[in-house]
Amino acid sequence: MFKAVIVDDEEDIRYLIRYLVEKSKHKVEIVGEANDALSGIALCKKLKPQILFADIRMPGMEGLEMIGQINQSLPDIQSIIISGYSYFSYAQEALYRGVAAYLLKPLEEELLEEALKKVHRILNIKQKERQYQKRMDIELKKLQNCFENPMDMGRQKEPVQRALEYIKENYCRDITLEEVAGIVFMHPTYFSTLFKKEMGQSFVVYTNGLRMKKAGRLLCEGGLRAVEVSDMLGFRDVSYFNRVFKKYFGKSPLEYKEEEKQKK
Structure with a gap:
């Protein structure tokens, strides 16, 4: 639940805002009221x-001057103006100052609901961003300590282990380094470095290795064509699949399939 403050010199307007906010489906708690800007x-x-x-x-x-001063100490606060003035200059300055909504008196419940919906969305996004950044900072600090103290490397395996589990569950589609780095809350560059240090090979080489082993089994045991296997493993086109396959096995999918037939 988000906390809110009402600042208005008209007591009946403060009462109406409180009533409508408490009635709203959006979870907002009015924690205080004031009748002047200071x-x-x-x-x-x-x-x-x-x-x-x-x-x-x-x-x-x-x-608006009050909002400007409050923003200095609370930069993420979302302001909703409720005014009896419809002047364009007021609305324009409010927009410039980052006000979330500019509502006119008499206050309409439906418009207030829309404003609350908007600020809820903004605040939820900001909250998720802060949580993500906090986790990323923790992981970056761990990685920094790892490079500063190589003997601590064994303690830093947890992110890579989590990444390996995710890769094994999702390698049959076109997963990216950025996607997996996000799963373990690490910056892609740092994750790439840590992954290669622990696994002895890059993220791409490791992931494509899993896909190629699967491709070999599908070609021989499933009786599928290269284009079908390519699609099943999430490759963007069959020509790229063929290049990766040949680099891994040293032969084309067709040559590999024929040789495996002869062994049986």
């Missing part, structure tokens, strides 16, 4: 809400 700034610094409902015209300081 109090609103202090309240946001104290409570650190993710959402701010604000009027654009208030005694002492305008809402």
